[in-house]
Amino acid sequence: MDKKDLxxxxxxxxxxxxxxxQRMGELTGHGPTLEVDxxxxxxxxxxxxxxxxxxxxxxxxxxxxxxxxxxxxxxxERAYKNVLLVEQPNRDFAYVIARQFLFDHYHFLFLxxxxxxxxxxxxxxxxxxxxxxxxxxxxxxxWIIRLGDGTEESKQKIQTAVDDLWQYTQExxxxxxxxxxxxxxxxxxxxxxxxxEYTQNVGKVLQEATLTQPDLKFFQRGGKKGIHTEHLGYxxxxxxxxxxxxxxxxx
Amino acid sequence: xxxxxEWPLWEVFVRSKNGLEHRHFGSLHAADAEMALENARxxxxxxxxxxxxxxxxxxxxxxxxxxxxxxxxxxxxxxxxRHPTFYDLPDEVKHM
Amino acid sequence: xxxxxxxNLEEIFEARIARDEKIEPKDWMPEKYRxxxxxxxxxxxxxxxxxxxxxxxWITRAPSLRRKVALLAKVQDEAGHGLxxxxxxxxxxxxRDELYEQLHSGKAKYxxxxxxxxxxxxxxxxxGWLVDGAAIINQVPLCNTSFGPYARAMVRVCKEESFHQxxxxxxMLTLCNGTEVQxxxxxxxxxxWWWPSLMMLGPTDDMSVHTEQSMxxxxxxxxxxxxxxxxxxxxxxxxxxxxxxxxDSDLKWNEETxxxxxxxxxxxxxxxxxxxxxxxxxxxxxxxxxxxxxGQWVRDAALAYAEKQSERKxxxxx
Numbered sequence: 001m002d003k004k005d006l007x008x009x010x011x012x013x014x015x016x017x018x019x020x021x022q023r024m025g026e027l028t029g030h031g032p033t034l035e036v037d038x039x040x041x042x043x044x045x046x047x048x049x050x051x052x053x054x055x056x057x058x059x060x061x062x063x064x065x066x067x068x069x070x071x072x073x074x075x076x077e078r079a080y081k082n083v084l085l086v087e088q089p090n091r092d093f094a095y096v097i098a099r100q101f102l103f104d105h106y107h108f109l110f111l112x113x114x115x116x117x118x119x120x121x122x123x124x125x126x127x128x129x130x131x132x133x134x135x136x137x138x139x140x141x142x143w144i145i146r147l148g149d150g151t152e153e154s155k156q157k158i159q160t161a162v163d164d165l166w167q168y169t170q171e172x173x174x175x176x177x178x179x180x181x182x183x184x185x186x187x188x189x190x191x192x193x194x195x196x197e198y199t200q201n202v203g204k205v206l207q208e209a210t211l212t213q214p215d216l217k218f219f220q221r222g223g224k225k226g227i228h229t230e231h232l233g234y235x236x237x238x239x240x241x242x243x244x245x246x247x248x249x250x251x
Numbered sequence: 252x253x254x255x256x257e258w259p260l261w262e263v264f265v266r267s268k269n270g271l272e273h274r275h276f277g278s279l280h281a282a283d284a285e286m287a288l289e290n291a292r293x294x295x296x297x298x299x300x301x302x303x304x305x306x307x308x309x310x311x312x313x314x315x316x317x318x319x320x321x322x323x324x325x326x327x328x329x330x331x332x333r334h335p336t337f338y339d340l341p342d343e344v345k346h347m
Numbered sequence: 348x349x350x351x352x353x354x355n356l357e358e359i360f361e362a363r364i365a366r367d368e369k370i371e372p373k374d375w376m377p378e379k380y381r382x383x384x385x386x387x388x389x390x391x392x393x394x395x396x397x398x399x400x401x402x403x404x405w406i407t408r409a410p411s412l413r414r415k416v417a418l419l420a421k422v423q424d425e426a427g428h429g430l431x432x433x434x435x436x437x438x439x440x441x442x443r444d445e446l447y448e449q450l451h452s453g454k455a456k457y458x459x460x461x462x463x464x465x466x467x468x469x470x471x472x473x474x475g476w477l478v479d480g481a482a483i484i485n486q487v488p489l490c491n492t493s494f495g496p497y498a499r500a501m502v503r504v505c506k507e508e509s510f511h512q513x514x515x516x517x518x519m520l521t522l523c524n525g526t527e528v529q530x531x532x533x534x535x536x537x538x539x540w541w542w543p544s545l546m547m548l549g550p551t552d553d554m555s556v557h558t559e560q561s562m563x564x565x566x567x568x569x570x571x572x573x574x575x576x577x578x579x580x581x582x583x584x585x586x587x588x589x590x591x592x593x594x595d596s597d598l599k600w601n602e603e604t605x606x607x608x609x610x611x612x613x614x615x616x617x618x619x620x621x622x623x624x625x626x627x628x629x630x631x632x633x634x635x636x637x638x639x640x641x642g643q644w645v646r647d648a649a650l651a652y653a654e655k656q657s658e659r660k661x662x663x664x665x
Contacts, residue, residue, distance in 0.1 A: 030637075045420060151648050239408070317371065
């Protein structure tokens with residue numbers, strides 16, 4: 001696979017972890033209990049760890065012409081390829097959990113298959129990351145169940161969050177150009193094929209949580225092509241602030 | 252809303268590596284056992300401190316009363332015959 | 348219990364501490380010992396969790412991925428340390444919710460240093476280097492304090508904290524080896540954090556109310572002034588390595604005493620912040636209160652679910 005295309009593919013994968021890691025990081029110090037606060041920071045740290053592995057590999061592919069930080073902090077808004085789901089804001093803990101849950105179940109299946117990539121580095125990253133993501137999936141699914149089957153108030157809150165975020169789930173299974181190219185070369189994952197299992201797995205948890213699986217006809221998409229929701233711009237202006245204000249410096 | 256009840260307290264025991272016993276590491280709050288395990292993992296094994304975790308709700312622990320320490324523990328102090336040094340052996344018997 | 352009996356118990360108790368024996372939660376202890384420990388330990392715990400906020404303020408803006416994960420891990424450690432300390436305090440028969448209530452109502456104090464704003468990235472360096480540096484000086488002796496759960500919590504805290512100060516100093520060093528703008532940023536942060544860091548070691552000995560009792564109970568090994576001198580003596584050479592100037596024109600080495608002489612601390616400012624009128628007191632407290640109140644429905648839900656689950660288990664068993 002052409003190095004440039006491979007870097008594009010890596011960005012598509014890594015940007016999800018980057019943006020979700022950033023969102024989870026916002027929560028540090030503001031969690032509902034100290035224990036949950038610590039758990040959410042762990043998830044953020046896992047995600048940033050993955051980002052670093054992916055981007056360091058991309059940097060290596062570019063012969064160090066670009067660095068991991070260039071990729072994380074110095075692209076234009078339209079160059080970020082994350083799905084819309086992960087950039088949605090932390091409206092409340094229900095949104096945090098629903099977003100995490102809807103992404104984790106995808107992320108887990110994705111990594112399961114990425115382990116078989118013919119690209120050894122990506123396969124190795126997937127092998128390491130899937131252990132982390134298995135735990136994320138357990139954490140967020142447990143919380144979906146607790147909130148769904150908890151109080152009337154929590155049930156209504158988590159149902160609302162799942163309903164609102166559901167419109168961003170279809171995009172997870174729609175490959176962009178880089179994903180299509182990577183799949184053809186047996187480097188990438190055939191994400192279309194993951195959807196049935198995803199829907200089933202997510203449905204099982206929602207059912208245990210006594211929640212209703214949303215039935216939508218219209219979905220939002222575009223993140224993978226760089227067409228984002230308005231939320232991403234603000235996230236980036238925070239995330240890129242230092243690199244933009246003080247260009248070409250070491251930190 | 253809010254019944255203002257607190258999540259119960261749990262005691263956390265961690266085995267640092269196989270071959271060693273579980274040791275008391277500290278405590279934390281959790282709504283149920285499953286959550287207590289997860290929280291213990293996140294709070295007490297962030298630096299690879301463990302390979303196995305036990306949690307038990309603190310109120311299920313029965314503790315001895317320090318006021319009874321005299322009757323509980325002091326009687327053992329003069330039972331020196333339970334210790335190997337109580338028995339005299341000639342120096343020639345090197346390892347026993 | 349008669350007055351004489353209490354007095355006898357107190358004597359035995361003080362003798363145990365003098366022999367370096369540890370006191371455990373269920374042991375008899377004077378009420379004042381219990382109250383003092385609840386106050387100091389919870390104050391310490393509150394400082395850890397309020398202390399998450401000024402640094403948490405820069406998590407989303409950390410300048411590199413490496414710095415971001417280090418900062419996240421550091422702030423997370425502070426949550427962990429708060430948790431260890433709350434747990435240790437709870438062994439004295441007070442709940443974490445009650446302790447939070449004291450914090451949220453303004454009844455309990457926390458370290459005043461966290462009421463200063465973090466304005467630039469260099470503040471992450473200055474806090475790690477100076478604030479954690481001063482904290483370590485305060486905390487290391489506590490690993491040997493008389494109350495067992497506090498001492499054990501502090502052993503864990505000190506072990507984990509060893510990376511915090513290094514992390515901060517490394518940030519400063521990188522800035523000082525960087526561009527002119529970065530160096531200015533570092534100097535500015537030192538200028539703003541130096542004096543509050545000195546205040547962190549507490550009022551001068553002649554103003555300090557708790558010192559004598561605290562010494563006896565090994566909550567303190569050295570006086571505030573001794574600790575402050577130790578902090579200054581160790582920090583000045585570190586500033587020299589960075590090539591930064593400590594913002595004190597009276598600071599100079601005293602050959603005779605073998606210590607640095609330093610200028611007058613603005614104690615009016617200290618008391619102003621302690622009394623709730625620092626730059627960020629209201630904000631910090633409000634942030635904690637908000638996190639707690641916004642989390643109420645989450646905590647309630649988890650409890651409700653746990654109750655349902657155990658009822659289901661019982662029904663199944665029948």
